[in-house]
Amino acid sequence: MRYCDLHIRGRPMLLRDWREQNGWTLARLAAALDLPSERSxxxxxxxxxxxxxxxxxVIERIETVTGGAVTVADMHETRLAFLSKQLGNSSEGVARCPAE
Incomplete structure (x- = not known):
């Protein structure tokens, strides 16, 4: 299975979006993920x-805590989008699979 086949929603569920939609603070999410309190x-x-x-x-715990709303693929795409912006690439995220 290709990466792009795993991500069919069109855009990732951002961890921040999930947290805000559910009224969670950064501290509450960090605690739910069992992160050490220092700098969490x-x-x-x-x-x-x-x-x-x-x-x-931790990504597995994120998926569990969010009830599957934020997936491994979502976290991966969030990171790739950040790196793409750092490199000055205007496209967002990962290139989608070509139509078959």
Whole structure:
């Protein structure tokens, strides 16, 4: 299965969007993910923007905490979109699969 086949919604569910839609603070999300309290809010904020990426086990916890609303693919695409902007690429996210 190709990466683009995994992401059929058209755009990722951003962790920030999920958090805000559910009325969660950064601190509440960090606590739900069992992150150490020291600098955890800043860490979650960097994940939300794609500035950094969580480890695989944390991404699994994100998917669990959000009830599957934010997936591994969503976190990956958030990171790629950030990197694309850093490189000056005008396209957002990952190129979609060509029509078959």
């Amino acid at each position: 809010v800043g860490t979650v904020q960097r994940w939300e923007t794609g500035k950094s990426r969580p480890e695989a086990d």
